[in-house]
Amino acid sequence: MDELRRVARAAQLVAAKDLRIERRTKVATAQMLPFALLVLLLFAFALDPDRGVLAEATAGLFWTTVLFTAVLAIQRSFAVELSNGVLDSLRLSGLSVPGIFLGKVAALFVQLAVLEVVLGLGVAVLYDAQLGGWALLVVVALAATTGICAAGAAYGLLAARLRQGSALLPLLLLPLLAPVLIAATRGSDVALGRETGGGWSWAALLGVFAVAYLGLGAALYGPLMDET
Amino acid sequence: MTHHDPPEATQPPTVAMRDVVVLLGRFPALAGFDLEVARGEVVLLSGPNGAGKTTVLRTCAGLAAPVSGEASVLGLDLHTQRSAVRRRVGMVGHASGLYEELSVLENMDFFAGACGASGTEARAALERLGVATRLGDVPVGALSSGQKRRVSFAAMLVRRPELWLLDEPHSGLDQAGRDLVDGLLSEAAGAGATVLFASHELDRAEGVSHRSVVVTAGMAGESGG
Numbered sequence: 506m507d508e509l510r511r512v513a514r515a516a517q518l519v520a521a522k523d524l525r526i527e528r529r530t531k532v533a534t535a536q537m538l539p540f541a542l543l544v545l546l547l548f549a550f551a552l553d554p555d556r557g558v559l560a561e562a563t564a565g566l567f568w569t570t571v572l573f574t575a576v577l578a579i580q581r582s583f584a585v586e587l588s589n590g591v592l593d594s595l596r597l598s599g600l601s602v603p604g605i606f607l608g609k610v611a612a613l614f615v616q617l618a619v620l621e622v623v624l625g626l627g628v629a630v631l632y633d634a635q636l637g638g639w640a641l642l643v644v645v646a647l648a649a650t651t652g653i654c655a656a657g658a659a660y661g662l663l664a665a666r667l668r669q670g671s672a673l674l675p676l677l678l679l680p681l682l683a684p685v686l687i688a689a690t691r692g693s694d695v696a697l698g699r700e701t702g703g704g705w706s707w708a709a710l711l712g713v714f715a716v717a718y719l720g721l722g723a724a725l726y727g728p729l730m731d732e733t
Numbered sequence: 734m735t736h737h738d739p740p741e742a743t744q745p746p747t748v749a750m751r752d753v754v755v756l757l758g759r760f761p762a763l764a765g766f767d768l769e770v771a772r773g774e775v776v777l778l779s780g781p782n783g784a785g786k787t788t789v790l791r792t793c794a795g796l797a798a799p800v801s802g803e804a805s806v807l808g809l810d811l812h813t814q815r816s817a818v819r820r821r822v823g824m825v826g827h828a829s830g831l832y833e834e835l836s837v838l839e840n841m842d843f844f845a846g847a848c849g850a851s852g853t854e855a856r857a858a859l860e861r862l863g864v865a866t867r868l869g870d871v872p873v874g875a876l877s878s879g880q881k882r883r884v885s886f887a888a889m890l891v892r893r894p895e896l897w898l899l900d901e902p903h904s905g906l907d908q909a910g911r912d913l914v915d916g917l918l919s920e921a922a923g924a925g926a927t928v929l930f931a932s933h934e935l936d937r938a939e940g941v942s943h944r945s946v947v948v949t950a951g952m953a954g955e956s957g958g
Contacts, residue, residue, distance in 0.1 A: 515847070518846050526832060529835070585832065589831060589832075590827070593796055593826065593830060594831070594844065596795075597794060597819050597822070597824060597892075598847035599848045599849075599892065727816065
């Protein structure tokens, strides 16, 4: 019970710290939102001659945009930890290592959730998307975002410690998240009324991915934080 | 050279290293390094640039892993118990170790909260380091290097470490700051903490240490005391 409290305390401190830094600097926000909206707009331009294709591909385009934008948020999240010897301070801080991981995940989750709301509005306007099942869409979004953030927090730290890490992050992360992209797209398609049936199965699969990435990340974060 | 008298060694050493090898990449930063530091001792590491002083400090902090040799800090094995070591030591290195985007107080509250200390203790540590109250809301990135150094010390002090590891502790500080650091080192030893620090300012550093160890090419050389 004490260990759980330590983990929760560390997660709360790290998440609050990360969100405070982002609120203060707005670096990720200034990069992420314009980038994501621009990608949505470019997809709309590219597929506009056939609005049927655009409507068919709405969910896939939405989640692809979220994935690409998540890479920016993850890189920013770890750039903060690697400057001025802060990672050493964090390692010496006495904070629970799984708690540090969960705090990073939570802060990324909040940023991506805000992004998804804005992107959702963009999709509704640009792609003329009609919403069918709210509950399913929310559950799919929560589970997919958790999976993206958990894998991102683990791989973000790994990539940040490698030479050429910022270039490597998308190459390492995006293949790992391909199953999340597929499941989130299929689940969202059902929620948007593009497909019938099976939506909750895709949501459950996303839940499994999220739990697996959270578990693996929490277990591996200590070795990842240590110097090799 | 005017070293202080060392405390009597009646307890197991705080730092015990024998034939320790630490690699930086494939380069042996420490090659067969030996060091023993008793509880309450203030020990100066001196030596040329690149000799391995910083690696000694990082190894003692549990931040760098020895690949061979016997190494323990506070009775904990540096091969297998580095995370436990990290919870009990404090380090002020070359870099500030602070979040430049956050204010002085936000940094202090974060690091105090991390070790279970209160906001009051964090503010007391800042006061002890002579950091003016008006600087509390200033982002660390806007501070001078000397002011950052003081805040880094305060962030270490609030953790009440049993072993202080300091890399060039006087660097970047004005005369008052240097005197303050000297006072802190003496107080730490008086309170039972152990201090291991690296410095190139030998006249000043030897005045506040019990003995010195010369590090040359990753090996410990002759000791003065």
